[in-house]
């Protein structure tokens with residue numbers, strides 16, 4: 001990194017991903033916690049790596065490793081989650097206690113947050129509000145869960161060994177443009193797809209959120225599971241297409257005479273569902289809810305899917 005960059009009075013925050021092993025149905029078996037400047041996002045469990053990333057020290061370091069400098073200036077001053085599913089919130093209360101950080105929750109979902117984390121938030125946010133002091137802003141992305149939000153930030157680009165863009169002599173400011181990044185929780189994944197199923201999932205909101213993120217033109221997405229996404233536009237389009245093709249399969253099943261959830265399930269999925277049938281069923285119900293809401297299928301489906 002050029003030395004001039006480090007001396008800028010307000011250099012953009014860095015962003016760090018810490019993979020946390022947790023009981024999750026994501027294929028990696030891990031959830032990503034992130035530290036953006038002083039904001040800790042999705043501390044799914046307490047681990048030594050996460051302790052070190054945020055400068056927590058003391059007698060209870062999770063892996064017994066005591067090599068954290070007690071004067072470590074890193075640390076966090078704010079904690080938030082992308083949503084309150086169990087595989088994202090496990091250590092919110094513990095890190096809040098350890099760091100004294102201000103805990104933030106979405107203003108419309110404070111009770112849900114308290115139920116999931118066991119603590120009341122200190123502050124709340126809505127779409128576009130700053131969260132913590134690192135220039136991070138809330139970016140609402142409901143759909144995977146009703147309280148789902150993402151966190152947008154302009155972060156310092158750290159690509160060791162990579163020449164800066166543009167001019168060869170490197171003294172152009174253009175090459176130091178910070179990345180616009182979005183810590184996007186379970187909105188998107190680099191490979192495969194995320195679960196959007198009833199009762200938490202809402203496909204209409206989910207598709208709108210994907211379109212919103214796609215249209216915002218971020219340089220990089222930082223998902224809740226798996227590696228970063230460096231082609232947000234393509235990945236958002238892929239995920240939208242995936243949902244719409246599933247929706248067509250559900251519509252075809254209904255048009256073909258399927259008249260309950262089981263029948264749609266067996267028509268719309270060709271692969272073996274062993275071990276994931278509950279997720280597939282929840283997904284089908286979410287599709288049927290969307291199609292009822294849009295008038296694409298009859299209101300009799302509201303009763304068949306146990307309406308809400």
Ligand SMILES: [Zn+2]
Pocket residue numbers: 083085144145186
């Ligand atoms: Zn989730």
